[in-house]
Amino acid sequence: MARSASSRGSQVGRGGATEFRAPTWWDIHQDRVVGFLMFLPLVTLIVGLTVYPITRVLVTSVYQQSLYSQVAEYVGVRNFVNVLQSEAFVRSVRNTLVFTFGGLAIQMVVGLLIALLVHAKFPLRAPVRGAMLFSYLVPYVVAALTWRFMMSDATGILNYLIRTSGLGIPASWFGSPDYAMLGVILVNSWKNFPFMVLVFLAQLQSIDTQLYEAGAVDGTSRWGAFRYITFPSLLPIILVVGMLRTIWNFNNFEVVFLLTQGGPLGRTETLPLLIYRFIFGEFSMGRGAALAVIVFLILVVMSLIYWRLYERAQGKFE
Amino acid sequence: MRTFGLRAKIERLALALVALATLFIVLFPLIWMLLASFKPNVELFQRPPRMLPQDFTWEHYVELFRFTSFPLYFLNTVMVAVFACILGITVSLLGVYSITRFKFVGAKPFTFAMLFIYMLPPILLAIPFFQIWFNLGMNNSLVALTITYLTITLPFSLWILRPYIESIPRSLEEAGMIDGCTRFKAFVLVILPQAVPGVMAAFVFTFVVVWNELLYALVLISDESKRTVSLGIASLILETSVYSWGLVNASGVVATVPILILFAFVGRMMVAGLGAGAVKG
Numbered sequence: 001m002a003r004s005a006s007s008r009g010s011q012v013g014r015g016g017a018t019e020f021r022a023p024t025w026w027d028i029h030q031d032r033v034v035g036f037l038m039f040l041p042l043v044t045l046i047v048g049l050t051v052y053p054i055t056r057v058l059v060t061s062v063y064q065q066s067l068y069s070q071v072a073e074y075v076g077v078r079n080f081v082n083v084l085q086s087e088a089f090v091r092s093v094r095n096t097l098v099f100t101f102g103g104l105a106i107q108m109v110v111g112l113l114i115a116l117l118v119h120a121k122f123p124l125r126a127p128v129r130g131a132m133l134f135s136y137l138v139p140y141v142v143a144a145l146t147w148r149f150m151m152s153d154a155t156g157i158l159n160y161l162i163r164t165s166g167l168g169i170p171a172s173w174f175g176s177p178d179y180a181m182l183g184v185i186l187v188n189s190w191k192n193f194p195f196m197v198l199v200f201l202a203q204l205q206s207i208d209t210q211l212y213e214a215g216a217v218d219g220t221s222r223w224g225a226f227r228y229i230t231f232p233s234l235l236p237i238i239l240v241v242g243m244l245r246t247i248w249n250f251n252n253f254e255v256v257f258l259l260t261q262g263g264p265l266g267r268t269e270t271l272p273l274l275i276y277r278f279i280f281g282e283f284s285m286g287r288g289a290a291l292a293v294i295v296f297l298i299l300v301v302m303s304l305i306y307w308r309l310y311e312r313a314q315g316k317f318e
Numbered sequence: 319m320r321t322f323g324l325r326a327k328i329e330r331l332a333l334a335l336v337a338l339a340t341l342f343i344v345l346f347p348l349i350w351m352l353l354a355s356f357k358p359n360v361e362l363f364q365r366p367p368r369m370l371p372q373d374f375t376w377e378h379y380v381e382l383f384r385f386t387s388f389p390l391y392f393l394n395t396v397m398v399a400v401f402a403c404i405l406g407i408t409v410s411l412l413g414v415y416s417i418t419r420f421k422f423v424g425a426k427p428f429t430f431a432m433l434f435i436y437m438l439p440p441i442l443l444a445i446p447f448f449q450i451w452f453n454l455g456m457n458n459s460l461v462a463l464t465i466t467y468l469t470i471t472l473p474f475s476l477w478i479l480r481p482y483i484e485s486i487p488r489s490l491e492e493a494g495m496i497d498g499c500t501r502f503k504a505f506v507l508v509i510l511p512q513a514v515p516g517v518m519a520a521f522v523f524t525f526v527v528v529w530n531e532l533l534y535a536l537v538l539i540s541d542e543s544k545r546t547v548s549l550g551i552a553s554l555i556l557e558t559s560v561y562s563w564g565l566v567n568a569s570g571v572v573a574t575v576p577i578l579i580l581f582a583f584v585g586r587m588m589v590a591g592l593g594a595g596a597v598k599g
Contacts, residue, residue, distance in 0.1 A: 030500075030501075031501050032420060034500065034501040034502050035416045035419060035420040035501060036416070036420075036422075038412040038413065038415060038416040038502070038505070039412070039413050039416035039417065039420075039422065041409045041412060041413065042409050042410060042412065042413030042416075042472070042476075043413070043428075045409055045468060045472060046431070046432070046435070046472065046473075049465075049466075049468055049469045049472070050435050050438070050443070050469060052446075053443050053445075053446035053447060053450070054438075054442070054443075054446070056445075056446035056449060056450070057442060057445055057446050060445070060446070060449070068452070070453070114340065114344075117333070117336065117337055117340060118337060120333050121330060121333075122330045122331070122333035122334040122337060123330065123331070123334045124334055124337075124338070125334075125337075128334075128337050128338065128341055131341055131345065132340075132341060132344060134344075134345060134348060134578070135344065135345070135347070135348070137526065137577050137578065137581055138348065138530075138573075138574050138577065139529065139530035139532070139547075139548050139551075139573055139574070139577075140530065140532055140548070141530075141532060141548045141551040141552050141555070141570070141573065142348075142351070142551070142570045142573055142574050143347070144552075144555065145351070145551060145554075145555050145566055145567070145569075145570045146347040146348065146350060146351040146567075146570060147347060148555060149350070149351065149354065149563055149566065149567065150347060150350060152563070154363055155362045155363055155367075155563050157350060157367045160365060160366060160367055164366075190344075190347065244437075247437045248437075250439070251437070251438075251439035251440065251441075253439070253440060253441050253533055254532050254533065258532075258552060258555065258556070261556075272439055272441040275441050275442075275445070276441060279445060279448075280537070285445070285449075288445060289445055292439075292441065292442045292445055295439060295441075295442065296438075296442055299437060299438065299439065300434075302437075303433070303434050303437050306433075306437070307430060307433065310433075
């Protein structure tokens, strides 16, 4: 539609040389109109697929409604009060913090070390770099199944190694109240550390090698080069991806759901898991939505921080 | 920093060894899954476990493809992913072009909003999508799942395509428009051919993200015949109490192989795409 209309407009424009006619509104604005029409589907879909659903969660959070029922009763802030006062909420906030920042620390350190390793020159570097990212590419279900398999009682190799190591710790971590959290953090870190490698590696490659050469002339040690050249160059990006990973760890549902489903005894139940349990375990749409709204507000704050860091880092690189 | 001769050579070899050892540890869970999928059941229970299959077998793959619904899950996932990706990429291609060429009011907040969508917890959107599709009688529908996946493919392809479109010189399409092309025609004839690598990268990335997605499928699909691959595997490991680990491992391998093949195709573009939204490409 936009096409035929605009081609008519251009004919007028071209014929203008022979038979003069004042340009119409369409002649002047058609370019912008076409541009706007191209933008429209995107905006419509974004609004329909995010703004509308989020609004719906906000509305649902002040109603009491069962999962499969259309009947909703207005209850004001009661859902929020219920959620905030529940023992499960306090526990899952604590679990979420441990899961998020425990995973962040491991991913950062491992990611940085491996990025430094594959940044150095050695034979077979390119394929090693590529293969290092595999765990980031596989589905969460695959990550979960192989770790469950390795930890399983009758068949697991890790289970066997722990059992025969004489360490006296539980051999099946995901079923142990004391080790389940460590287990889900490890699997999450294994799955996601390559993201850190990618980002750090890209940043390492952008450091001016002249800096190192100057350092070498001055007799700087390797540690000194890392401390005074590499690390300061990485710092802005560390903040940015650190924030991004914080958000993604915070949001993560799959790892815990597939490995422990929040158990044992709620020891690994993070906020996304608790939302899921409220809705699909206890059929309470209202409480689930209320908790989702709380999580949403936390995320808005985290995203604003991320945006600030991102803009600042961009400014530094340009 | 320059060192020459034997010492440097030995250092490089040592580094290569360290790197390979690290790689082995990092990939061990996947290697173990692959090897286990070729072991007969007796060997899976062997103590101490052995690395390589003693009695190599394809039986788990045969079982997976002949006696389970996995071929169907495969087909479901491919269909959903292809449609969600094509639709998402088309819409964001038009939108990105428009954003980069016209100065709209609110373009910056819009960019922030797109970044923000990237950060929403999927569980937050899963709630209203469950309600919406349930109310429309479209729970258990692959069409509904496809539309829901646009929440992933749209922002993702937008982030990947943006630098590609931005880097195409404006003089190209302006030349086309002076020659009598309309804006839209210039977009189709001039911009699209230039954007092909970006579109391919966007396709691979969004396809893999959809292929790997679990939560929306879990919430929206309950019918066994409508499951996606991820949901099928999740059901295998969550619903059965006694596992046939050989079969489970084979399903994991089958879910992983298409992804690695796709990524092998995009190769170097991988880095730019995976970092999309996090750092400037």
